[in-house]
Amino acid sequence: MNVEIVTIGDELLLGFTVDINASFLGRELASLGVTEVRHTTCGDDIAVIVETLREALERTGAVITTGGLGPTADDMTVEAVAKLFGRTMARDEGIARWLEQRWLTFRRKAPMPESNYKQAMIPSGAEIIANPIGSAPGVLLTDERGRWVVTLPGVPREVRSMFTESFRPRIAALAGNGAVIRSATLRTTGVGESAIADKLGELGKGFNGLSLAFLPGVSGVDLRLTSRVLVSQQADAALAEGTRILREQLGDAVYGENEVSLAEVVLAGCRKAGMRISVAESCTGGMLGSHITDVPGASDVFHGGLIAYDDRVKRQLLGVLDSDLDEHGAVSEPVALQMAKGIRVRLGTEIAVSITGIAGPDGGTDEKPVGTVWVAVDVSEGRPPIPRPHGHPPITPYAKARLFHFAGNRDEIRYRAAQAALDMIRRTVLEPPKPPAT
Amino acid sequence: MNVEIVTIGDELLLGFTVDINASFLGRELASLGVTEVRHTTCGDDIAVIVETLREALERTGAVITTGGLGPTADDMTVEAVAKLFGRTMARDEGIARWLEQRWLTFRRKAPMPESNYKQAMIPSGAEIIANPIGSAPGVLLTDERGRWVVTLPGVPREVRSMFTESFRPRIAALAGNGAVIRSATLRTTGVGESAIADKLGELGKGFNGLSLAFLPGVSGVDLRLTSRVLVSQQADAALAEGTRILREQLGDAVYGENEVSLAEVVLAGCRKAGMRISVAESCTGGMLGSHITDVPGASDVFHGGLIAYDDRVKRQLLGVLDSDLDEHGAVSEPVALQMAKGIRVRLGTEIAVSITGIAGPDGGTDEKPVGTVWVAVDVSEGRPPIPRPHGHPPITPYAKARLFHFAGNRDEIRYRAAQAALDMIRRTVLEPPKPPAT
Secondary structure (H helix, E strand, O other): OEEEEEEEOHHHHOOOOOOHHHHHHHHHHHHOOOEEEEEEEEOOOHHHHHHHHHHHHHHHOEEEEEOOOOOOOOOOHHHHHHHHHOOOEEEOHHHHHHHHHHHHHHOOOOOOOHHHHHHHEEEOOOEEEOOOOOOOOEEEEEOOOOOEEEEEOOOHHHHHHHHHHHHHHHHHHHHOOOOOOEEEEEEEOOOOHHHHHHHHHHHHHOEOOEEEEEEEEOOEEEEEEEEOOOOHHHHHHHHHHHHHHHHHHHHHHEEEEOOOOHHHHHHHHHHHHOOOEEEEEOOOOOHHHHHHHOOOOHHHOEEEEEEOOOHHHHHHHHOOOHHHHHHHOOOOHHHHHHHHHHHHHHHOOOEEEEEEEOOOOOOOOOOOOOOEEEEEEEEOOOOOOEOOOOOOOOEOOOEEEEEEEOOOOHHHHHHHHHHHHHHHHHHHHHOOOOOOOO | OEEEEEEEOHHHHOOOOOOHHHHHHHHHHHHOOOEEEEEEEEOOOHHHHHHHHHHHHHHHOEEEEEOOOOOOOOOOHHHHHHHHHOOOEEEOHHHHHHHHHHHHHHOOOOOOOHHHHHHHEEEOOOEEEOOOOOOOOEEEEEOOOOOEEEEEOOOHHHHHHHHHHHHHHHHHHHHOOOOOOEEEEEEEOOOOHHHHHHHHHHHHHOEOOEEEEEEEEOOEEEEEEEEOOOOHHHHHHHHHHHHHHHHHHHHHHEEEEOOOOHHHHHHHHHHHHOOOEEEEEOOOOOHHHHHHHOOOOHHHOEEEEEEOOOHHHHHHHHOOOHHHHHHHOOOOHHHHHHHHHHHHHHHOOOEEEEEEEOOOOOOOOOOOOOOEEEEEEEEOOOOOOEOOOOOOOOEOOOEEEEEEEOOOOHHHHHHHHHHHHHHHHHHHHHOOOOOOOO
């Protein structure tokens, strides 16, 4: 089954708004086995909208629109669809009452403006598609040849909710039992794209009828397996097997699948191991803590940390030695190690990680160019070894620092540093412990 | 002048990639007075590309494409354009040499693969558009009726660089001296959309031929004035006058214009006032520090901070009283005040700000629902008043806390809290000082 997407709005053509509805619908349709053959964006002009929809309908016979369902004068999608299908518009009293009710609930004080009743104007013969979270309902119009147009709103949150709850079951039924396009993503970090390609060899070109895409980004390299020729159940099985094969090849470079974040993986691992985390951040300035606390419920594992941006803070609150700051500089192995140990001891956690580096654009030298970052991890000393689940041996207290040279702009370097720090915790907690640092 | 954009790539239709090239080009064209009348996305199929380009060219006579310029089999934009214009393709030896040179520079080890020479295949009569940072050059083909297609790459960074450096001068010349679409944005924070609308009254509907859009987001409400009917110089003057009028109405709610961030404004203000900042963060977990240190060169003003996620950290390192934690809870005025004072004294800065709140999704109560956040600011006590520039009176030491109820999900609440903390610094440093808190 083929469909076209038409997204409507001057703000899209003017570039004030990035069209994330189009990519959302693209992914959703692909996962249902529906082929989006074209996507068109047009402005808020009823003649142009009618013409664009007519062309799309003639090509494909199935069109999903977004935008132009609001109460203001520049919202005219439903009117355009009615015109295209030769239908008259009439007020739907059920929707009018619902709009009034909604108005009362959200903005109690003033009466609903007359203009809002526009959203209750429905073309004759239209089916109404419920909008679970917004005021604008969608309509589905079908002609005598079975060609159809459905209208979704422009607000991305409403599009997601309306597509998922009200429209997906219907379109899945229309799409039949053909091949689906379905993907599985393996997330890796700490290993470059070319090193992964080397490890995978021929597998890197795709295998078992699955295509394989390398998606490098600041959080690491994601590997996306995609099935395009199988029916639903077979596709799932092929992806599960493909995922298993890649995991076998890549080992501990893989930290998770699909949407999981490294911080979630780290928190879950520390929770299992009964280890609490503290952090000491210089160049990342709080970004590592922020990424960790992005995860709801982080508080049982994440204790806190210090943003030691100024060297005086490193000295005063983390006990970093003046002599090391003077001799080696703030971006150095001894300073990173002392920062990690300093925060761990201060906050009394089982594990701590530190970051000190040069994020740029200024501050780089020949010896330590922009992108130079030291990350250190420190695990309790002077305490009994830390017991761990699943028959792994207990974690031996140790400290370790690693030097990184990150590419990118200030943002990317900081993000990569935060990710590398999380990965050092992950490898410490989730994998067999390494011997104490020499 | 009217143009159409055609963005090419299966990854766009499948939703794996968000089409930010389209919004970039939309903004750029609008600022040049060029009207983008339609934007179409099609997949990597040469027949479909040719057909899509033909339709666009017939409608508008001027088409900009992105994507499909790479060396692999699914890159066929240039071939499609050649087909459409009935031109033959031949290898351009200048480009071939340049590609070899580029290959040597970036990947010294292996010889350039034969497939890369594909990027040197140029349609007869084409003008080459230089790509300053990528390997794929663009081409501009014009037919005997003056209709043209220009091809840009798919990588956003390359599109920006190529459009700006190689293509903008040319298209600006083509566009002539007609009306331009140009905008100015005023950034506000700490005041809701409806309060701003109330303050603006009739001005809120636009004025002096400028339209006015309200753009609420987690960082505050942006107000965008847009001129669509004036020529370049008049548009600039109208926007400057419109900006002045809005600033007059909105006073200190406005923190800046266009792309400036609140953190930049705060850092610049503190720098002028000779005040250094420290922060104490609970629910934001480092996000405030991260936003401050997003700004290059923050280190002369930003000293550091403490991520006091666990209450023990608030007690041990910030001196928050057990009795207040017990009696009022961690999310309370006395705790916020003690956190701000604690970090300021510890790190020896002139000003400090603290955040303690409930970001959710769990942890809310009837009395303190999710979204409840206390923010406190503390300015040096026991020191002489802080001298300030521009004839403002010196800052009197004081402390103050504010209670917020933020809407949104965990992310949004945290972002709004960080923004509110920055705004409390801004109001303290940039505006006439308030009397000491009672």
